[in-house]
Amino acid sequence: MSSLSPTPTPAQDPAFVPDATVSITDVSVWFGQKVALSELACSFGAGVTGLLGPNGAGKTTLMRAITGLLPVNQGNVLVAGVNPRSDRSAHRRVALVPEDEAVPRGLTPRGLCRYVADLHQVADRSIIDWALHAVDLMPVADRRMDGFSKGMRQRSKVAAALVKNPLVLVLDEPLNGADPVQRLALISLFRRLGDEGRTVIVSSHVLHEVESMAERVIVIVRGRLAAAGGHHAIRDAMDTVPRHVLVRCADARRLGSSLATLEAVGGVSFEGMDLVVSTTRARELAVALPQTARDLGIRLAEVRPLDDSLESLFRELVR
Amino acid sequence: MTTVVAPRRRPPIVAVVVYTLGIMLHGKRWVGLALPCATAVLFGLLARALESSPSEDFAQVASTALFGLVLPVACLVIGDSALGSEIRSGSFAFTWLSPVPAWQIALGRWLGGAIIGGGMLAVAFALSAVVAGAAESADEAAVAAAFGTMAYIAVFLAIGCLVRRAAAWSLAYVFLVERLLGAALAGIAQISPGWEARAVFVELANGPTELFRDDIPQGSAAIVRLVAITVVALGLASWRLSHLRLSGSTD
Numbered sequence: 001m002s003s004l005s006p007t008p009t010p011a012q013d014p015a016f017v018p019d020a021t022v023s024i025t026d027v028s029v030w031f032g033q034k035v036a037l038s039e040l041a042c043s044f045g046a047g048v049t050g051l052l053g054p055n056g057a058g059k060t061t062l063m064r065a066i067t068g069l070l071p072v073n074q075g076n077v078l079v080a081g082v083n084p085r086s087d088r089s090a091h092r093r094v095a096l097v098p099e100d101e102a103v104p105r106g107l108t109p110r111g112l113c114r115y116v117a118d119l120h121q122v123a124d125r126s127i128i129d130w131a132l133h134a135v136d137l138m139p140v141a142d143r144r145m146d147g148f149s150k151g152m153r154q155r156s157k158v159a160a161a162l163v164k165n166p167l168v169l170v171l172d173e174p175l176n177g178a179d180p181v182q183r184l185a186l187i188s189l190f191r192r193l194g195d196e197g198r199t200v201i202v203s204s205h206v207l208h209e210v211e212s213m214a215e216r217v218i219v220i221v222r223g224r225l226a227a228a229g230g231h232h233a234i235r236d237a238m239d240t241v242p243r244h245v246l247v248r249c250a251d252a253r254r255l256g257s258s259l260a261t262l263e264a265v266g267g268v269s270f271e272g273m274d275l276v277v278s279t280t281r282a283r284e285l286a287v288a289l290p291q292t293a294r295d296l297g298i299r300l301a302e303v304r305p306l307d308d309s310l311e312s313l314f315r316e317l318v319r
Numbered sequence: 320m321t322t323v324v325a326p327r328r329r330p331p332i333v334a335v336v337v338y339t340l341g342i343m344l345h346g347k348r349w350v351g352l353a354l355p356c357a358t359a360v361l362f363g364l365l366a367r368a369l370e371s372s373p374s375e376d377f378a379q380v381a382s383t384a385l386f387g388l389v390l391p392v393a394c395l396v397i398g399d400s401a402l403g404s405e406i407r408s409g410s411f412a413f414t415w416l417s418p419v420p421a422w423q424i425a426l427g428r429w430l431g432g433a434i435i436g437g438g439m440l441a442v443a444f445a446l447s448a449v450v451a452g453a454a455e456s457a458d459e460a461a462v463a464a465a466f467g468t469m470a471y472i473a474v475f476l477a478i479g480c481l482v483r484r485a486a487a488w489s490l491a492y493v494f495l496v497e498r499l500l501g502a503a504l505a506g507i508a509q510i511s512p513g514w515e516a517r518a519v520f521v522e523l524a525n526g527p528t529e530l531f532r533d534d535i536p537q538g539s540a541a542i543v544r545l546v547a548i549t550v551v552a553l554g555l556a557s558w559r560l561s562h563l564r565l566s567g568s569t570d
Contacts (some may be wrong), residue, residue, distance in 0.1 A: 061566075067416060069565040077520070086416050096416055100409030106337070106345025112413065118334030119417035125328070146346070160413060 014229035015218065017045035021138040021168055021199040022066055027075035029061050035125050036061040039075070043258060044168075050231075051203040058223040060205045063170045065224040066201070067096040079168055092120060095161035099172040101153060103145045110141040116160045118265055128184045131162035133191055136182065150177025158186065169193060171202040171269030175209060207230035234260075243282050246274040247289070248302035255298050262288050276306065331419040332427045338414070339431025343400050351400070352435065356394035356443035360453075361384055363447030367505055373452035376534040378526035380451065381460060385444055386517040393440055394512075395486065398475025401432035403485030421561035425476065425553055432472040437465040459524035462542075462570075467516025470545040473513060473552035482558035505534035508542050512548055515541045 028039040037058045051059050065071040065077050068084030068091065077084065084090035100299045102111060103265035115127045132141045135155040142149075145156055154174055162171060171190070175183050191213050194200045204210050210217070211231055219227040249255055252275040256268040261278055264284035279285045282305075293300050329337070341467040343352070362384045369376035378431065405411040414424055444459040444464040478492060479485040493513070508514040514535055519528045522538030536544050 023452050025539065052554065053417055064566065069415065070413060071562075071564060088420065091416050094416075096412060098409055098412050100412075102408035102410045104405070104410045105342050105348075107338075107341060111341070115338050116417070117412060119414065119419050121328065121331065165320045261545050 014233070015042040015225055017043050017216070020045050021080055022201070023076070023078045024062070024066070024210065025076040025078075025079060027062075027065060027072045029058075029065060029070060029072050031267055035219050035223050037065070037220075038073075040220070040223070040225055041075075042218055042225055042228060044199050044218075046197045046199055046212045047216065048190055048200040048202060050210035051201055051220065052217055052227070053220040056222075057220045059220055060172055061223075062220065063096065063172050063201065063203065065298050066168070067091075067094050067170055069092075069096070075117075091164060092164070094170065095164045095166035097154070097157045097161050097171045099176070100129045101150055102155050103148070103156060105146060105311065106144060108142050108144055109137050109159055111147070113163045114154060116163045117290060120164050122163060122165070127163055127165060131159040132290075133179060134162060135159045136185060151182060152177075152180060155182065155186070160188075163277045166198065168199040169201070172205055173202065174202060183209060194217040201280040234267075240281050242278045245277045245279065245285065245289075246271070246304045246306050247277060247300065248303070248304075249275070249293065249298050249300050251296075254296060255293060258292050258296060262292070264288055322359045326498065330342055331417070332423045332430075335414065335427025336431045336434070337413065339401050342405070342437060343388050343397065343431065343435055346403055348396075348400055351396045353391045355396070356439050356469045359389045359443040359447045360393065360450055362389065363450035365427070366447075366451035366453070373446075373508045374524070375453035375527050376458055377448055377453035377460075378521065378530060381444070381456075382449070382478070382517045382522060382526070382530050384449060385460070386467065387498065387511055388430040388461070388518060389443075390440065390464060391471060394436055394468055394471035395475055395489045395493065397432045397436040399479060399486050399489065401428045401472065401479075402476050403479030403489075406479060406524050406563070406565070407483065408451075409565075415560075415563065415565060422553075422557040424479075425557040425560055429469075429473055429476055429553055429556070430548075431479070432476070436472055437468040440468050446568060449551065456520075456524040459520055462523065463532065465519035466519060466542050467512050468550070470512035470515070470548040473549040473556070477556040477559065479551040480556045483493045508518055508535045510548060512545060515548070519545070539553055 022044040024040055024042050027037055027040045028035065040062065051062065053059050061070060065072050066079065066084065071085050079090050079094050080092040084094060109132060110128065113131055115126055117125065119218065134156050137152070137155055137159055141150070145153060145196055148156065155178065158174055177185060178186060187209060190200050192203060202210065202214065215230065215313050216229045217229065218225065252270060252273060256270065256275045260268050261264050264279055264281040266278040266280055268278070277285065289303065290300065362380050363377065366376045366380040369379065441461040441464045444460040448454060448457040448460045448491065475489050478489050482488045496507060498513045500512045500516050514532070518532065518535055518537045518541040522525070528556045535541070
């Protein structure tokens with residue numbers, strides 16, 4: 001299901017969840033003439049929620065508004081029933097891993113975790129080692145972060161966020177710079193944190209990773225809520241948007257001209273030797289395509305949707 | 320048997336002070352702090368080249384070069400590294416996103432800067448007096464440097480909270496507001512750490528009469544004025560910190 005309405009009904013709208021820990025009510029944020037968020041309304045609950053959108057969509061602004069780093073010009077942000085901007089006690093429950101590459105100069109990951117633990121008066125100091133271990137930084141925990149790669153800095157920031165034992169964890173591009181093994185480890189960690197009942201909000205440009213870790217997706221385009229729900233559900237709901245299917249077979253041109261006569265097919269085109277079929281009725285095409293190929297005696301080597309990913313969803317929402 | 324001692328939990332304000340000391344004494348920042356101190360000592364050597372009595376010569380050099388140039392520039396470096404540069408880079412979010420009240424953050428940052436700046440500049444100014452052959456003015460130079468540093472750092476912290484390009488605005492404050500307007504207008508000089516620190520030194524060191532300014536407080540009255548400037552600037556910084564818009568380094 002998707003939400004394209006600016007004033008959704010919380011009870012039915014997939015932009016909202018029951019037992020929300022983070023509530024965004026008609027939030028607008030602007031910087032001078034530039035509107036970063038416009039009447040955004042949604043909520044976040046336990047589990048991992050992916051925050052998606054093209055560059056400049058307002059993801060970082062929303063994340064900073066949720067943590068109280070940015071005031072909102074209109075509307076309301078509540079974290080566990082508390083306004084994080086006006087009530088600093090809210091910062092006990094919410095942690096942010098900012099996208100900024102900067103880390104405090106001269107500090108080690110352990111030093112940063114210890115500093116955060118001191119600020120939050122964390123009684124159980126063993127959580128520092130646990131957090132460093134969780135992001136696999138124990139071997140370099142006492143090395144200065146100045147010489148760290150981007151990925152190691154991100155992991156240091158994740159460790160510092162975990163030290164707060166937060167109810168709400170906001171992660172702005174946390175996988176930036178991480179190597180493939182670390183990416184998998186971090187994704188697994190975020191999923192585990194979500195399964196523990198924490199609210200994990202994660203933004204990323206590597207969309208297949210968001211697909212693999214977030215059961216729910218909020219899509220923001222130009223500061224507005226463009227869609228919400230599971231990414232397959234969002235895609236299915238967009239039935240007016242043509243889908244593209246790549247067909248690889250021995251005689252693509254003969255199959256293409258035959259398919260073009262079908263009502264389920266919006267158009268055909270060729271990419272080299274391959275056939276690309278455009279349709280708004282994917283289920284009908286799924287039946288008609290093999291049938292037509294069989295009738296023509298053409299063997300299908302590969303049939304693959306070209307746009308069943310969040311990347312394509314972005315493109316279509318932005319268009 | 321080995322006993323593992325868990326690290327002690329520090330009060331938040333102590334954590335902020337220790338953290339501030341750590342980020343300021345790191346890497347090239349040392350050079351930024353050591354350079355003005357070395358310059359202060361060099362100015363002491365330069366005072367020897369003058370031809371009056373050593374204490375008068377040092378007073379002339381101190382009031383012009385030490386309190387007019389070295390003190391504000393050193394404090395600008397310290398004040399910016401204590402807060403402004405962190406806000407610009409985005410790493411201030413680690414401190415801000417905590418339940419620690421804004422006034423404690425401001426006070427902790429100021430204390431960290433004042434401990435380092437006040438200590439280093441007081442020693443450097445005293446050393447400068449000794450090098451100039453005016454050892455009897457060393458204590459007065461140190462006291463004036465310490466109080467001047469405290470006020471300057473508080474002012475630069477407040478500027479760091481108020482504007483994004485804190486270093487540029489701080490320079491403008493020193494050279495346009497203090498040096499230019501402060502030289503002509505007593506009202507500006509009375510709220511200027513540079514002029515007041517100089518007034519502390521000149522009165523306590525019994526400097527030459529031409530260095531006295533009748534229109535601003537002198538000696539211990541100037542110390543009170545510097546403390547007042549510090550308190551007001553810290554109050555402003557605290558208020559501003561609680562209203563910061565931290566949009567990140569990319570914005």
